[in-house]
Amino acid sequence: MKSLSNPSDFPEPILIAVNGVELEVFEAGRRNGGKPVLLCHGWPDLAFTWRHQVPALVAAGYHVIAPNQRGYGNSSRPAEVAAYDVARLAGDLVALLDHYGYEDATFVGHDWGAMVVWSLTLLHPARVNKVICLSMPYPVRGETPWIEFMEAVLGSEYYFVHFNRQPGVADAVFEENPAQFLRNLYRRNEPRKEPQPGMVMIDLARAETPVGGPLMSDSDLAVYVAAFEKSGFTGGINWYRNLDRDWHLLADVDPIIHQPALMIYGDRDTVAPAENLAAFAPDVEEIHLDSGHWIHQEKPEETNRAILQWLAR
Incomplete structure (x- = not known):
């Protein structure tokens, strides 16, 4: 499979x-100063996930x-779990805007990055002018903290719950063989299968034979493997370990997204579409692509077209 980009073509970090x-x-x-777009990756992902979007956005003037x-990656990895709550993650992005001298920006988030973008928009609405989220719709804040709710409905082995109730266990499994875990996770055209007992992410990390086809070229996957061999997985998993804290942090904010929003779903994604997104994001457009979870990597041209056409409107 030919990659759309050479890893060496991705911008140099600072x-x-x-x-x-x-x-x-x-x-x-x-x-293109004055038209900032901030791209927010999910788990277990990297800024490199946006390698197909960056050149298209720059060419369009952003x-x-x-x-x-x-x-x-090489960003800080604080030791305390509480250092990864959504207020701090949102605060990092606001401080990044301040660093570049921007009052506001368009924020794009995939997976956990979408959770951060939705929450940032609630916590700092003046700093967000447009919202684009992929895969993960707006997280409705029900009457029960999120992990408590998931444990009651989905059980203790559901991976969100497992990360919280058995800290360190999954992290260690992933770190035994990061290359195998990431190879098995980043797939396309995976056959649908019935839910199995056990912790799905640990089972995936230990599977010797991946299913479906590879999502990335070997050189792209190598970028991920090198990064997670160095960083480990605990920092990213600590985002999950703050979900109940995040639920409390968002208790007193206006729950409505007032900015224009674009929601992009993959029709073969295991993350279900929202049933009532417009109730919380009244100015939302929802788009479906024939894709699995890694929408912007699996369908980069379609994703770029959807984003750029929506931004142009």
């Missing part, structure tokens, strides 16, 4: 001190800023 940490930031299109968020 380390920027923000909000008490250092972030490894990949920037392109500074000449100043693209893509950090490895705290816990990832």
Whole structure:
């Protein structure tokens, strides 16, 4: 499979001190100052996930800023779990805007990055002018903290719950063989299968034979393997370990997204579409692509077209 990009073509990183940490930031299109777009990756991912979007956004006149968020790559990895709550993750992005001298920006998030973008928009609405999220729709804040709710409905082995109730166990399994875990995780055209007992991510990390086809070229996957061999997985998993704390942090904010929003779903994604997104994001457009979870990597041209056409409107 030919990659659309050579890893060496991705922007060179710089380390920027923000909000008490250092972030490894990949920037392109500074000449397009005044039209900032911040790209926010998910788990277990990197800013490199946006390698197909960066050149398209720059060519369309945007100043693209893509950090490895705290816990990832060469960005800071604080030891305390509470250092990864959504208020701090959002604060990193606000401080990044301040560093570049921007009042506001368009924020794009995939997976956990989408959770951060939705939450950032609630916590700092003046700093966000447009919202684009992939895979993960707006996280409705019900009456029960999120991990408690998931444990009651999905059980103790559901990976969100397992990460919280058995800290360190999954981290160690992933770190035994990062290359195998990442190879098995980043797939396309995976056959649908019935839910199995056990902890799905640990089972995936230990599977000797992957299913479906590879999502990335060998050279692209090598970027991920090198990064996680160095960083480990605990920083990123600590985002999950703050979900109940995040639920409390968002208790007193206006729950409505007032900015224009674009939501992109993969029709073969295991993350279910929102049933009532417009109730929380009244100015939202929802788009479906024939894709699995890694939408912007699996369908880069379609994703770029959807984003750029929506931004142009």
